[in-house]
Amino acid sequence: xxxxxxxxxxxxxxxxxxxxxxxxxxxxxxxxxxxxxxxxxxxxxxxxxxxxxxxxxxxxxxxxxxxxxxxxxxxxxxxxxxxxxxxxxxxxxxxxxxxxxxxxxxxxxxxx
Amino acid sequence: xxxxxxxxxxxxxxxxxxxxxxxxxxxxxxxxxxxxxxxxxxxxxxxxxxxxxxxxxxxxxxxxxxxxxxxxxxxxxxxxxxxxxxxxxxxxxxxxxxxxxxxxxxxxxxxxx
Numbered sequence: 001x002x003x004x005x006x007x008x009x010x011x012x013x014x015x016x017x018x019x020x021x022x023x024x025x026x027x028x029x030x031x032x033x034x035x036x037x038x039x040x041x042x043x044x045x046x047x048x049x050x051x052x053x054x055x056x057x058x059x060x061x062x063x064x065x066x067x068x069x070x071x072x073x074x075x076x077x078x079x080x081x082x083x084x085x086x087x088x089x090x091x092x093x094x095x096x097x098x099x100x101x102x103x104x105x106x107x108x109x110x111x112x
Numbered sequence: 113x114x115x116x117x118x119x120x121x122x123x124x125x126x127x128x129x130x131x132x133x134x135x136x137x138x139x140x141x142x143x144x145x146x147x148x149x150x151x152x153x154x155x156x157x158x159x160x161x162x163x164x165x166x167x168x169x170x171x172x173x174x175x176x177x178x179x180x181x182x183x184x185x186x187x188x189x190x191x192x193x194x195x196x197x198x199x200x201x202x203x204x205x206x207x208x209x210x211x212x213x214x215x216x217x218x219x220x221x222x223x224x225x
Binding site: 006008036041042043044045046049088099100102103104105 | 116152153154155157160170202204213214215216217218219
């Protein structure tokens with residue numbers, strides 16, 4: 001079993017839709033949870049970062065972590081064509097490990 | 113803004129060649145990382161470094177080595193390139209205290225023929 005599972009998609013939605021991207025993880029010791037966005041032919045860039053359970057909002061983006069079910073979600077409101085990218089979830093144990101574990105990424109296409 | 117620069121965007125090499133991938137960061141970050149990214153497998157950590165001349169194996173170090181002689185520069189070396197090392201290679205850096213906020217370069221697409 002992979003430590004972080006993510007549906008690869010592709011996911012295609014019309015402009016303005018609410019997008020839900022999800023990951024599950026297996027190790028209950030993971031403490032930090034991140035979402036990275038990767039445009040075509042570019043490196044990933046950090047989009048959202050959360051610690052432990054709960055929600056974090058930044059503009060049109062909301063990251064949600066449910067540690068009881070080991071579930072990570074990213075919601076995008078009022079999606080735009082510029083949101084078309086691959087979204088990677090990632091997690092880390094914290095402490096001195098200094099190693100991120102990534103999901104395989106979900107390819108999102110927002111149609112104008 | 114942090115800038116992580118990878119020396120080549122595309123590389124084509126022959127099987128058995130020694131390959132050097134160079135990465136430079138300009139924000140005085142302590143930590144540097146090399147990942148490879150393959151369809152369906154995601155990002156996998158090859159090597160990382162906490163400090164100059166320090167290196168740690170990641171999840172898939174076989175067939176690779178690294179060098180960090182200066183804080184800003186982290187090199188990935190393929191000792192004898194093989195076709196299964198055809199991949200997108202991504203360098204990243206982060207500040208001390210945690211790797212959760214990684215800054216990535218744009219990647220090097222390496223093809224080994």
